[in-house]
Amino acid sequence: MKKIAVWKFTSCDGCQLSLLDLEDELLEIDKNFVISYFLEASSRSPEPPFDISLVEGSITTEEAKRKIIEIRNHSSILITIGACATAGGIQALRNFASLQTVKERVYPQPELIDVLPTSLPISQYVQVDYELQGCPINKQQLLSVLYSYLFGFRPSLNSGSVCMECKMRGTPCVMVTSKTLCLGPVTHAGCGAICPSFGRGCYGCYGPKETPNSPSLSRWAKEKLCIEPTALKQAFHTFNCIADGFKRFDEDD
Numbered sequence: 001m002k003k004i005a006v007w008k009f010t011s012c013d014g015c016q017l018s019l020l021d022l023e024d025e026l027l028e029i030d031k032n033f034v035i036s037y038f039l040e041a042s043s044r045s046p047e048p049p050f051d052i053s054l055v056e057g058s059i060t061t062e063e064a065k066r067k068i069i070e071i072r073n074h075s076s077i078l079i080t081i082g083a084c085a086t087a088g089g090i091q092a093l094r095n096f097a098s099l100q101t102v103k104e105r106v107y108p109q110p111e112l113i114d115v116l117p118t119s120l121p122i123s124q125y126v127q128v129d130y131e132l133q134g135c136p137i138n139k140q141q142l143l144s145v146l147y148s149y150l151f152g153f154r155p156s157l158n159s160g161s162v163c164m165e166c167k168m169r170g171t172p173c174v175m176v177t178s179k180t181l182c183l184g185p186v187t188h189a190g191c192g193a194i195c196p197s198f199g200r201g202c203y204g205c206y207g208p209k210e211t212p213n214s215p216s217l218s219r220w221a222k223e224k225l226c227i228e229p230t231a232l233k234q235a236f237h238t239f240n241c242i243a244d245g246f247k248r249f250d251e252d253d
């Protein structure tokens, strides 16, 4: 049986909860994997080495930098889960501002806050074997990735855009029907195009798809939907604001 550890860095715990949320599959998971360390579910201490480490959260402190290197050294496979771990998360918005300013705005005693000037993804510090995007991740995708490693083949998930999922479920395009900005054309598939199915534009929770053409979408949105540059920037500056493909769109535009 493969031994799994689940780790948390700077994050909201939502992606770890996806594992607990696999209610119908938990017994089957338990037959095939030993969940050796998972603080969200058990107070058991870590006992390395691990076959698979699932890592949630971004790196924001010196202590976290040391810990992720230690985790990497004790793990055969390291999989990052969620926008925080794969792209720095919503907390990476502070990368665009002065750390001191952010600390003063948020905390009554900013001098007590000892953090790095940036929030960065795990891949900036150690080698990552697989990245599962999303805020939060899709629990079925997590299951698929775990079984891929159990049976010894590389995971194969849909690498297309949210538009593909949107068309497959037969949803009318909100950009065409209501001139609503939608990041679906440049966003990685995985959510099942939930937002357009409720008449809203995609928020880009799953981050950039492979080779996204964000500058082209931005130009089109300005010309055809009359979206203001500030609104466009805000649309890209959310959960995956420093991901390649989203963070540079306004420089190229």
Ligand code: SF4
Binding pocket: 011, 012, 013, 014, 015, 016, 056, 057, 081, 082, 083, 084, 085, 089, 090, 134, 135, 136, 137
């Ligand atoms: S990616 Fe989203 S759901 Fe997952 S830990 Fe970060 S903020 Fe929470």
Ligand code: SF4
Binding pocket: 162, 163, 164, 166, 167, 171, 172, 173, 174, 175, 176, 182, 183, 184, 185, 193, 196, 201, 202
């Ligand atoms: S609504 Fe959004 S995701 Fe759906 S087809 Fe239109 S642009 Fe793509």
